Amino acid sequence: MAFSYVSGVLTADGVPLDRLAEAVGTPVYVYAASRLRANYQAYARAFARDPVDVCFALKANSNQSIISLFARFGAGADVVSEGEMRRALAAGVPPEKVVFSGVGKTRDELAAALVAGIHQINVESLPELEALSAVATALGRTAPVALRINPDVDAGTHGKIATGRKEDKFGIDLGHAVAAYAKACSLPGLAPKGYAVHIGSQLLNISPYDDAYGHLSDLVIATREAGLKVERLDLGGGLGVPYQGEAAPDHDAYAGIVRKRLGNLGCRLTLEPGRSLVGDAGVLLARVIYVKEGLHRCFLIVDAAMNDLMRPTLYDAYHGIRPVLEPAADAPLSPMDVVGPICETGDTFARQRPLPPVAQGELVAFMTAGAYGAAMSSTYNSRPLVAEVLVDEGQWAVIRRRQTFEEMLALDVTPQWRHL
Ligand SMILES: Cc1ncc(COP(=O)(O)O)c(C=O)c1O
Numbered sequence: 076m077a078f079s080y081v082s083g084v085l086t087a088d089g090v091p092l093d094r095l096a097e098a099v100g101t102p103v104y105v106y107a108a109s110r111l112r113a114n115y116q117a118y119a120r121a122f123a124r125d126p127v128d129v130c131f132a133l134k135a136n137s138n139q140s141i142i143s144l145f146a147r148f149g150a151g152a153d154v155v156s157e158g159e160m161r162r163a164l165a166a167g168v169p170p171e172k173v174v175f176s177g178v179g180k181t182r183d184e185l186a187a188a189l190v191a192g193i194h195q196i197n198v199e200s201l202p203e204l205e206a207l208s209a210v211a212t213a214l215g216r217t218a219p220v221a222l223r224i225n226p227d228v229d230a231g232t233h234g235k236i237a238t239g240r241k242e243d244k245f246g247i248d249l250g251h252a253v254a255a256y257a258k259a260c261s262l263p264g265l266a267p268k269g270y271a272v273h274i275g276s277q278l279l280n281i282s283p284y285d286d287a288y289g290h291l292s293d294l295v296i297a298t299r300e301a302g303l304k305v306e307r308l309d310l311g312g313g314l315g316v317p318y319q320g321e322a323a324p325d326h327d328a329y330a331g332i333v334r335k336r337l338g339n340l341g342c343r344l345t346l347e348p349g350r351s352l353v354g355d356a357g358v359l360l361a362r363v364i365y366v367k368e369g370l371h372r373c374f375l376i377v378d379a380a381m382n383d384l385m386r387p388t389l390y391d392a393y394h395g396i397r398p399v400l401e402p403a404a405d406a407p408l409s410p411m412d413v414v415g416p417i418c419e420t421g422d423t424f425a426r427q428r429p430l431p432p433v434a435q436g437e438l439v440a441f442m443t444a445g446a447y448g449a450a451m452s453s454t455y456n457s458r459p460l461v462a463e464v465l466v467d468e469g470q471w472a473v474i475r476r477r478q479t480f481e482e483m484l485a486l487d488v489t490p491q492w493r494h495l
């Protein structure tokens with residue numbers, strides 16, 4: 076267990092979290108390398124005999140130490156902006172292991188990707204295809220391209236993170252796909268390699284993959300029947316993690332679907348997992364500022380807020396909350412609203428959560444916060460970006476230091492024009 080109580084204190088790979096909080100301050104994200112490794116190995120094991128490349132989706136956690144850890148395990152990177160591409164390359168991911176996804180890549184981003192020589196650009200519309208052709212031609216380069224398709228499959232996840240339904244903004248409609256692929260083959264500067272699909276995030280039930288990959292298989296066959304070559308398939312990410320004790324999707328079962336639907340097509344496959352690599356490897360540590368016993372509610376007011384961990388307010392997401400000091404086994408539970416200091420009612424991590432007594436000044440850990448936690452944080456309410464710490468085999472290191480107030484303020488510029 077990456078996070079467990081040892082001698083009455085919650086630890087990350089054996090390092091007591093109260094000691095870390097003392098040294099680094101709160102709020103702070105803490106990641107356990109043992110879990111990152113195990114999560115990567117789960118993919119490596121399940122796909123050991125398949126022609127599969129794992130490209131870590133940086134959007135889930137874009138800290139360079141985390142990226143380079145996965146790069147050392149053998150992973151590539153799935154990026155969605157020039158910033159993410161730069162992070163991947165700076166963290167040591169070779170360009171030939173980087174895929175670039177995203178519905179609105181600018182010409183500047185396309186050019187940067189071509190100059191960097193990345194493995195593949197996943198194009199999501201005809202205008203983007205034309206833009207890429209023009210950019211590549213102007214640079215005298217050839218762009219390795221996959222077309223992301225929209226299979227019209229409901230991933231059965233939260234509506235804000237489902238991406239493969241026909242009304243979603245992502246991908247090229249299945250009905251247009253062969254024509255778009257033929258167009259890609261005819262445009263200068265493009266080297267079409269295959270297709271990409273990503274139906275959504277936090278899938279606990281994997282059967283929607285069966286439908287999506289079935290459509291993908293039919294599409295490959297139809298494309299080849301049109302006389303066009305298809306060599307690669309990018310299957311996206313999306314495997315969910317248990318936030319509330321649900322059963323985790325089984326990697327072998329997922330690999331089974333991939334093999335059944337796509338195994339006989341002779342294509343090189345890419346996976347783009349994000350959350351399932353990092354989600355359960357991180358916690359957000361916060362300190363209780365006040366315990367407010369109202370007439371109607373008891374509020375635990377902590378020093379982390381929605382700007383540090385946005386998922387609860389954005390998706391009504393559940394994160395386990397554990398006191399860092401282990402509660403007695405027979406400690407009574409009472410309903411608490413766990414909230415941050417931000418001036419919004421939505422700055423609420425949990426409502427009426429049964430918790431053991433936690434006193435002012437004590438520490439709590441928001442569990443399963445390794446994915447889409449720090450990566451989605453902001454400085455709203457002028458709260459500096461929090462620190463991140465990596466724990467590995469008893470050692471720990473700050474892998475992002477806390478932003479200073481000076482750094483936060485330094486971006487603002489006061490115009491020097493004359494006041495009339
Ligand atoms: C194109 C693409 N690939 C990969 C991912 C990673 O998804 P997840 O973190 O659910 O594995 C996403 C985000 O959902 C995505 O949009």
Ligand SMILES: N[C@@H](CCCC[NH3+])C(=O)O
Binds near residue numbers: 276277386447451
């Ligand atoms: N940000 C989302 C996942 C989005 C996936 C992006 N493709 C979450 O925290 O659950």
